[in-house]
Amino acid sequence: MDLFSPANKPEIRIQELTGERIRFILTNTDLSMANALRRIMISEVATIAIDMVQFDLNTSVLADEFIAHRLGLIPLDSTEADKIKYPRDCNCSGACKECSVELNLHVKCTEEDTTKDVTSKDLVSHDPRFTPITEGPKDAGILIAKLRKGQEIKVKCIAKKGVAKEHAKWSPCAAVAFEYDPFNKLRHTHYWIEEDEKKEWPQSKNANDDFPPLDDEIFDFTAKPNRFYFEIETIGSMKPEDIVMNAFKKLLEKISSIQMGLHSNDVPINGREPTRDVF
Amino acid sequence: MDCSDNTDNNSNNGNPEENSDFEISDILNFYTEKGSVTDPQSMTFSISGEEHTLGNALRYIIIQHPEVEYCGYSIPHPSEDKLNIRIQTTENTTAIDAMRKGLEDLKSLCAKISETFYKANRDFDEKNNIS
Numbered sequence: 001m002d003l004f005s006p007a008n009k010p011e012i013r014i015q016e017l018t019g020e021r022i023r024f025i026l027t028n029t030d031l032s033m034a035n036a037l038r039r040i041m042i043s044e045v046a047t048i049a050i051d052m053v054q055f056d057l058n059t060s061v062l063a064d065e066f067i068a069h070r071l072g073l074i075p076l077d078s079t080e081a082d083k084i085k086y087p088r089d090c091n092c093s094g095a096c097k098e099c100s101v102e103l104n105l106h107v108k109c110t111e112e113d114t115t116k117d118v119t120s121k122d123l124v125s126h127d128p129r130f131t132p133i134t135e136g137p138k139d140a141g142i143l144i145a146k147l148r149k150g151q152e153i154k155v156k157c158i159a160k161k162g163v164a165k166e167h168a169k170w171s172p173c174a175a176v177a178f179e180y181d182p183f184n185k186l187r188h189t190h191y192w193i194e195e196d197e198k199k200e201w202p203q204s205k206n207a208n209d210d211f212p213p214l215d216d217e218i219f220d221f222t223a224k225p226n227r228f229y230f231e232i233e234t235i236g237s238m239k240p241e242d243i244v245m246n247a248f249k250k251l252l253e254k255i256s257s258i259q260m261g262l263h264s265n266d267v268p269i270n271g272r273e274p275t276r277d278v279f
Numbered sequence: 280m281d282c283s284d285n286t287d288n289n290s291n292n293g294n295p296e297e298n299s300d301f302e303i304s305d306i307l308n309f310y311t312e313k314g315s316v317t318d319p320q321s322m323t324f325s326i327s328g329e330e331h332t333l334g335n336a337l338r339y340i341i342i343q344h345p346e347v348e349y350c351g352y353s354i355p356h357p358s359e360d361k362l363n364i365r366i367q368t369t370e371n372t373t374a375i376d377a378m379r380k381g382l383e384d385l386k387s388l389c390a391k392i393s394e395t396f397y398k399a400n401r402d403f404d405e406k407n408n409i410s
C-alpha cells in the first residue's frame with residue numbers, strides 16, 4: 001500500500017476553534033496514527049507548572065502539602081514553554097533561569113470578621129512569560145486557600161517544564177474527546193439494550209458529520225476506521241491549535257531520537273562494539 | 280519462520296557479563312534484544328521510554344511494507360519502561376532495513392498530517408478573519 005497515494009491523503013477539517021477549544025475531523029489516516037495524536041496531546045505536550053514549594057510561613061488551617069498540591073495544579077501560561085529547558089537537560093544543579101521560573105506568594109489577612117481569599121492572582125512571577133492565566137480583568141482567579149485574621153501564607157514556588165506522563169498537572173488538556181464510526185457500522189462496540197437500540201442510545205453529535213448506514217446495509221468486515229472526530233478542551237495554558245501542532249512536533253522528535261539511536265547503535269552484529277562517539 | 284533466537288523478555292537477566300546490550304541502553308534509547316542478531320531477517324528491537332503511542336503507529340507503518348512477513352509490538356511489563364518491536368521479513372530485505380524504512384515513512388506521514396493541520400488552521404483563520 002502506498003501511504004501517500006491521493007486516496008490516502010490525510011485531510012483535516014476544523015469545525016470549531018475558540019480560545020480554549022478546537023473541534024476537527026481527521027480523515028484518510030489509520031487509527032494508530034489518530035490515537036498516537038490523541039495520546040501525545042493528553043500526556044506528552046510540555047507545559048510549565050509549579051513543581052517545588054518552599055514554605056516560609058503557613059499559619060492557615062490548611063497543611064503545607066495540601067497547599068503545595070493546589071499550587072501545582074494552577075495553569076501557568078505555557079505558550080513559550082519551548083523556550084525553557086527541561087531540568088534534566090540543564091547544567092545547573094538545582095534550578096536556574098534557563099530551566100525554571102520563580103513565583104512568590106505572600107498574603108496576610110488583617111481584617112476583622114471576614115475571610116481573605118488567597119488566589120492565583122496573588123502569585124507574583126519573576127518571568128512575565130510564565131504567569132498564572134487569567135480570563136480578563138473580571139476573573140477572580142483560582143482559589144488556593146482562605147485566611148482569617150492574623151493568618152498568613154508566605155511561599156516561594158519553583159515552576160518547571162514537564163509532561164503529563166509524569167504528573168497530570170503538566171497536561172495542557174482538560175479533555176480530549178475522540179470518536180470514530182458514530183453509527184457503529186464497524187461493530188467495534190456492542191450496545192447493551194433492553195428493547196430498542198435506536199431509542200435507548202442517543203446519537204453522538206458527530207453523527208451529523210458521518211454517513212448513516214442504509215437500512216439493508218451488509219456488514220463489511222474488511223472496513224477500517226478512517227474518519228476521526230477530535231475535540232480538545234484546554235486548561236488555558238496553551239492555545240488549542242498550538243497543542244495539536246506541538247503534538248506533531250513531539251511525535252517527530254520521538255521518531256528522530258529513535259533514528260539517532262538506531263544509527264549510533266547500528267546493530268552490533270557478530271559482537272562488533274557499537275560506536276558510541278556519535279553522541 | 281525462525282524461532283531459534285531468544286527474544287524472551289527476561290533473557291538479559293542471567294549472567295551479568297552477557298548484559299553488554301543493556302549497558303548501551305544507559306546512553307541510547309534503542310538497542311536490539313540479546314540473541315536477536317543471529318538472523319538478520321528476524322529481530323526484536325527494544326526501545327526504552329516509549330509505549331503504545333509510538334509502538335502501535337510504528338507497527339502499522341512497518342506492516343505496510345510488502346517484504347515484511349510479521350510485525351508486532353508489546354510492552355513486556357508496565358513497570359518496565361520499555362517497548363519491544365518484533366519484525367520478520369522475507370529474504371529480500373532485513374529486519375533492520377524494514378525498521379529504518381518504517382521510521383522514515385512514519386516521519387513523513389506525521390509531517391504530512393502536521394502540514395495538513397497547519398493549512399486547515401490557516402484557512403480557518405482566514406475564513407473567520409482571525410489575524
Ligand SMILES: [Zn+2]
Pocket residue numbers: 087090091092093094095096097098099100
Ligand atoms: Zn537550570
